[in-house]
Amino acid sequence: MAIGTAGLRAALPAPLAEPLAGWEEHLRLQRDLSEHTVRGYVGDVVSLLDHLVRRRGAGVADLDLATLRSWLAQGRAKGDSRATTARRAASARQFTAHLRRTGQVPVDVGLRLSSPRRHRTLPGVLGAEQAREVLDRAGRAGDEPEDGAATAVRLRNALVVELLYASGVRVGELVGLDVDDVDRGRRLLRVFGKGRKERSVPFGAPAAAAVEAWLADGRPVLAVPDSGPALLLGVKGGRLDAREARRVVHAAVAATPGTPDVGPHGLRHSAATHVLEGGADLRSVQELLGHASLATTQVYTHVTVERLRAVHARAHPRA
Numbered sequence: 001m002a003i004g005t006a007g008l009r010a011a012l013p014a015p016l017a018e019p020l021a022g023w024e025e026h027l028r029l030q031r032d033l034s035e036h037t038v039r040g041y042v043g044d045v046v047s048l049l050d051h052l053v054r055r056r057g058a059g060v061a062d063l064d065l066a067t068l069r070s071w072l073a074q075g076r077a078k079g080d081s082r083a084t085t086a087r088r089a090a091s092a093r094q095f096t097a098h099l100r101r102t103g104q105v106p107v108d109v110g111l112r113l114s115s116p117r118r119h120r121t122l123p124g125v126l127g128a129e130q131a132r133e134v135l136d137r138a139g140r141a142g143d144e145p146e147d148g149a150a151t152a153v154r155l156r157n158a159l160v161v162e163l164l165y166a167s168g169v170r171v172g173e174l175v176g177l178d179v180d181d182v183d184r185g186r187r188l189l190r191v192f193g194k195g196r197k198e199r200s201v202p203f204g205a206p207a208a209a210a211v212e213a214w215l216a217d218g219r220p221v222l223a224v225p226d227s228g229p230a231l232l233l234g235v236k237g238g239r240l241d242a243r244e245a246r247r248v249v250h251a252a253v254a255a256t257p258g259t260p261d262v263g264p265h266g267l268r269h270s271a272a273t274h275v276l277e278g279g280a281d282l283r284s285v286q287e288l289l290g291h292a293s294l295a296t297t298q299v300y301t302h303v304t305v306e307r308l309r310a311v312h313a314r315a316h317p318r319a
Contacts (some may be wrong), residue, residue: 005043007051015059018050023098034172044091047071060099068092068113089115124260126253128269128277134259135161138252139210148221149235155218156240157248158234159210163189164249164264166207168271168289171249171264175240178229179219182211 012020020042027038051071052063071092072085080088096110126134139158146154163174172193181190187208189201224237233241249264262270272289 005046009042009046010047012049012053013058016052016057019060019099019104020045020049020095023095023103026098040087041091041094044088045095047075047088048092048095060104063096063099063105063109065109065112068096068110072113072115086115089113124218124262124266124269125273126259126262126266128274130256130259131165131267131270134252134256135165135206137255138162145280152218152221153235154212155214156222157252159207159214159218160232160240160245160248161252162207162210163203164245164267165271166203167191167201168268168275169201170268171242171245174264175232175242175245177231178227179215179231182231184208184211 009020010018018148023045024038024039024042027041033041048063048071051074052067055067055070057063057067067075068089072080072089075088076085079227084218093110093113096105096108097115099105110154135158138161139154139222153225160174163169164171167189169189170193173193176192177189182188183190183200187203187205189203191201193199219231219233220239221237222233227233227237228239232245234240246263250261251265252257253266260266268289
């Protein structure tokens, strides 16, 4: 039976376990990365250090380029995708850079580690009319009479879908919102993105109406003494879980005939697509989405090709 990450980590000798623990603390306390991101980085490096032990390595000074390359090659032989290989290489480079920066090794061997370029894949995208229909259906009451709790859940679900599409925020950013993060007068969200970087994101009148309905007639019904400041609540009164938010989006989209099956990231992609098609510049979309690099945002530019062709056809004398 395969040994899990926790078992592999427990088996590491102290000269490897201690640098790993120091790096993990650096990721959490100094870089303020999310728990999910930290787990991913650490899991990759546990695998790398286990590979080093199997190659008779005793400490981080034994970590060389050949070990890094053979570790990635072993993963590829076991079926790792290009994206997984690229992620694992990035984790290793983060670790070796930390070792060099903290004086634990004389050189950063990860600097020479290359990895395959990840294929930029995008989720399905809703057309503007499809998005409008999904949003309309999400907020609409059914034929069956509702009690207070059912109405509250419907208002919450409508707000989940409205805000994800209106603002383009990530689902983790959405469920992390507190009531005070919503500036109802200026229609702005205060969002804490990756690395706890703060940004302000606007939302429109329909989403504002959904916020008001939820705060007036939904949240008070589900709130309990332990709810705290969370904007979105689950049925037991705790902060809404990201998995439940994803389920809400998939259900809303599935209820609209003819739409591709998209989740929260698909709504984010749809928002970016429609803003670009409406004429927004790339840097504004970068700010909206909270991308650290413009190169990340550029993956969305393919959606403007049809609009560019239409402009060319209208404007170019030889079109």
